Structures are given as structure tokens and as C-alpha cells.
Amino acid sequence: xxxxxxxxxxxxxxxxxxxxxxxxxxxxxxxxxxxxxxxxxxxxxxxxxxxxxxxxxxxxxxxxxxxxxxxxxxxxxxxxxxxxxxxxxxxxxxxxxxxxxxxxxxxxxxxxxxxxxxxxxxxxxxxxxxxxxxxxxxxxxxxxxxxxxxxxxxxxxxxxxxxxxxxxxxxxxxxxxxxxxxxxxxxxxxxxxxxxxxxxxxxxxxxxxxxxxxxxxxxxxxxxxxxxxxxxxxxxxxxxxxxxxxxxxxxxxxxxxxxxxxxxxxxxxxxxxxxxxxxxxxxxxxxxxxxxxxxxxxxxxxxxxxxxxxxxxxxxxxxxxxxxxxxxxxxxxxxxxxxxxxxxxxxxxx
Numbered sequence: 001x002x003x004x005x006x007x008x009x010x011x012x013x014x015x016x017x018x019x020x021x022x023x024x025x026x027x028x029x030x031x032x033x034x035x036x037x038x039x040x041x042x043x044x045x046x047x048x049x050x051x052x053x054x055x056x057x058x059x060x061x062x063x064x065x066x067x068x069x070x071x072x073x074x075x076x077x078x079x080x081x082x083x084x085x086x087x088x089x090x091x092x093x094x095x096x097x098x099x100x101x102x103x104x105x106x107x108x109x110x111x112x113x114x115x116x117x118x119x120x121x122x123x124x125x126x127x128x129x130x131x132x133x134x135x136x137x138x139x140x141x142x143x144x145x146x147x148x149x150x151x152x153x154x155x156x157x158x159x160x161x162x163x164x165x166x167x168x169x170x171x172x173x174x175x176x177x178x179x180x181x182x183x184x185x186x187x188x189x190x191x192x193x194x195x196x197x198x199x200x201x202x203x204x205x206x207x208x209x210x211x212x213x214x215x216x217x218x219x220x221x222x223x224x225x226x227x228x229x230x231x232x233x234x235x236x237x238x239x240x241x242x243x244x245x246x247x248x249x250x251x252x253x254x255x256x257x258x259x260x261x262x263x264x265x266x267x268x269x270x271x272x273x274x275x276x277x278x279x280x281x282x283x284x285x286x287x288x289x290x291x292x293x294x295x296x297x298x299x300x301x302x303x304x305x306x307x308x309x310x311x312x313x314x315x316x317x318x319x320x321x322x323x324x325x326x327x328x329x330x331x332x333x334x335x336x337x338x339x340x341x342x343x344x345x346x347x348x349x350x
Contacts, residue, residue: 007021007151007152007153008129008152008153008155008208008212009021009152009153009154009155010155010156010204010205011154011155011156012156012157012158012201013156014045014046014049014117014154014156014158014159015045015046015048015049016049017154017156018046018049018050018117018154019049021115021152021154022049022050022051027051027086027087027088027113028084028086028087029055029081029082029083029084029087029088030050030051030053030054030055030087030088030090031054031055031056031057031077031078031081031083031087031088031089031090032050032054032055032056032057032089032090032092033057033059033074033089033090033091033092033093033097033101033104034056034057034058034059034092034093034097035058035059035060035061035062035065035093035096035097036058036060036061037061037093038061038092038093038094038097038119039056039058041119041162042092042093042117042119042159042162043056043092045158045159046092046117050090054090055077055081057073057074057077057078059073059074059097061096062096062248063096063136063243063248063251064243064248065096066096066099066100066135066136067135067136067137068135068137068144070100070135071100071103071104071135074100074101074104075104075107075108078104078108078112083108083109083112084109085109085110085111085112086112086113087112087113088112088113088114088115088151089101089104089105089112089113089114089115090114090115090117091114091115091116091117091150092117092119093117093118093119093120093123094118094119094120094122094123094127095118095120095122095123095126095127095251097119097123098116098118098123098127098128098150099127099132099133099134099135099142099145100133100134100135101114101116102114102116102133102148102150103133103134103135103144103145103146106133106146106148107146111148113151114150114151115150115151115152115153115154116128116150116152116153116154117153117154117156118153118155118159119159119162120159120160120163120167120170120171121160121163121167121168121170121171121172121175121200121204122167122170122171122173122174122251122252123171124155124157124160124171124204124208125171125174125175125178125204125207125208125211126171126174126211128150128153128155129153129208129211129212129215130149130211130212130215130228131147131148131149131150131215131219132145132147133145133146133147133148134146136243139240139241139243139244139304140240140304140307141236141239141240141243142236143307147219147220147221155204155208157200157201157204160200165196166250166289167250168195169195169250169252169253169287169288169289170250170251170252170253171252172195172198172252172287172288173231173251173252173253173255173256173259173288174207174252174255175190175203175204175207176190176259176283176284176287177228177230177231177255177259178207178210178211179207179210179325180230180259180280180321180324180325180327181210181227181228181230181319181321181325181326181327182210182213182214182227182325182326182327183210183325184323184324184325184326185325186206186210187324187325190203191283195287211228214227214228215228223329224329226310226319226329226330227319227327227328227329228319229310229318229319229329230259230262230319230320230321230327231255231256231258231259231262231319232255232258232319233258233262233305233308233310233316233317233318233319233333234257234258234261234262234301234305234318234338234341234342235254235255235256235257235258235259236254236258236304236305236308237258237301237302237304237305237308237338238254238257238258238293238301238342239251239254239255240304241297241300241301241304242254242291244300249291252288253288253289253291256284256288257291257293257342257345259280259284260280260281260284260285260344260345260348261338261341261342261344261345262318262319262320262321262333262341263277263280263281263320263321264277264281264340264341264344264345265318265320265333265337265338265340265341266320266321266322266331268337268340269320269331271320271321271322271328271331272320272321272322272323273323276321276323276324279324280321280324281348285348285349290349291349292346292349293342293345293346295346298338298339298342298343299339301338301342302335302338302339305335305338306335310330312330315332316332316333316334316335316338317329317330317331317332317333318331318332318333319331320333
């Protein structure tokens, strides 16, 4: 099933859209994966549009549960209900649900169909599209996984009304990332907007279109798709560090730190003009929350960056901007540059 192009649908009527998506399709069994948050806030918006007799699989909410132990719970539920290879798993939730649900679907009996109904801004503009599936392993984010597109994705901004501002900001970080790597005009327009008043029905499709356009040209990340990892080489290392400390950051919070630090490295290398580096970083600091990085954490974060999936032959590879709207991939960065960039970030937030 790997390589199928997802059936992507934007709607402002999730119930009607699901009814349409199910029309003319028959499944011997339908399973709906939720966590305790989406069961309470999101399932009521779609429940009446799901086939009668669907099976609900509930898991605990949060990145800390994105692991093989939770996968076992999902696989066991599918097995207990005798799901065959023609069953459907509907992932109703954020990035953890979409990533892990897809991973479990594609590995159960060598692959069953799955749909994503992303309910957070982050999952709508990132995890729901592109076919990256996986789970964390130990302190390493998305260490186990595969590429496989969902069979359908249904996106409705109505779910975003259930989210607190910190969750919206986490997703907004990925939207800003898309603009910075591929659309200079979009970043200029976003800078003129006021975050809490953004029209998500307008901005989410534009952001998704950037990611989808990149993914369609490079589905398995052999080249161009790597630019989507801007901010993630250091951001994932920072995220993994705080997760290991039992003080998890929102994904967007960590990626903002990564973008700021990687911009500093790009500027120091002479790739990114200092004026653009400052313009981006000041916008990021003004828009997103700030998180002090303990001085004794730098060595650990560098070691975590050495485990990044983009690395090659023990060399740390990053995505760096050459200008607003243009990114370069496979740029080698050193442990010393990483430590210096994180120290720079700490100095900026004093």
C-alpha cells in the first residue's frame, strides 16, 4: 500500500464530508482510534457519520505514549475484534494519533487501510499529509517508522475551536516553517497577521499545499523533501532532551528553538544574510513562547542530534536557509556549531 496518493479533502462540514467519503465503500469492520482528549472533544462531531457498529480504540493522550507499548494495545484491539486485511482504521486526533495509528495499520497483517481525521493544527498541516508514519523509541523521536500515504485525509478547521492557544501555536510553527523554506510572500503576509485572529480555513490549505507539493516531488525523502526538516535537526534533539527530563515541550516550541538556532548557524556560515536572520528570529521570539535551555543540557542535546535520521557517516546534516523562502539540505554542521547556536538562543531570551 506504500506510495498511494492520499485522497485529501478540505471541508467546513465534517459530518457531511465523512458521509460522502464512506458512500459507496464497504468495510467488514471499521475501527476508530482516539485518545482521551479526542474522545471527549472530537468524537461527538463525527460519531453520527461513522458506520454503525464501529469499534472504538482509546489510548492515553500525549507524546510520552507514542511508543511500541501503545502500539501493542492497538494491535491487540484489532486482533481481539478479528480485524482482517480489509478492515479500516480511522485516526481521529493529532500528530501522535495520525503517526502511530498509520504505523499500526500498515504493519498489522502487512497492511490495512487507514484514514486520517487530524484534529489539531499541527496534525492538519504536518502529520496528516506526506506518509511519514512512526513511533518514538527510548528518547529518540520517530526512530521507528515507514513511508506510506493514508488512504484518505479529511481536514476541518472546526476541530481547532477545541484547542488552547499553546496547541495552536505548536501547529502555527510548522506553518511558518513552510513559508520560510518555500514561500517568501507567505511569510511576509503572515508577519502582517495577528496570531489569535488567523483565518484557519484560508491558511491551512495554503500551508498544506506547500508540503504536499514538496512531498509529491520527492515521496521518500531522497532529496528535496529534506527541506521540510528545517528546524528539526536541533528541534528534535531539544524536544527529545526535555521529553527525557519528564518536561515535554510542544513540538512547535522545540521546532522554533531549532529554527532560531539553525538560522544562527546559517548566518555564521555566510549562507543567510544577518538582516534576514534577525528578522526571522525576532518574529519567532515575539510570536512563540520561550524556553530556557539548561547550560548542562548542551552536551546531551548534541549527542541526541548525532542520532538524527538525516545524518550520514557520523556527520550531522541540517537544513539551512539561504534566504527567506529558500532552503538548502544536507548541510554539515558541527557539534561546536550546535552548542554555540543554543547558547545564542539562550542569550536572545534573557
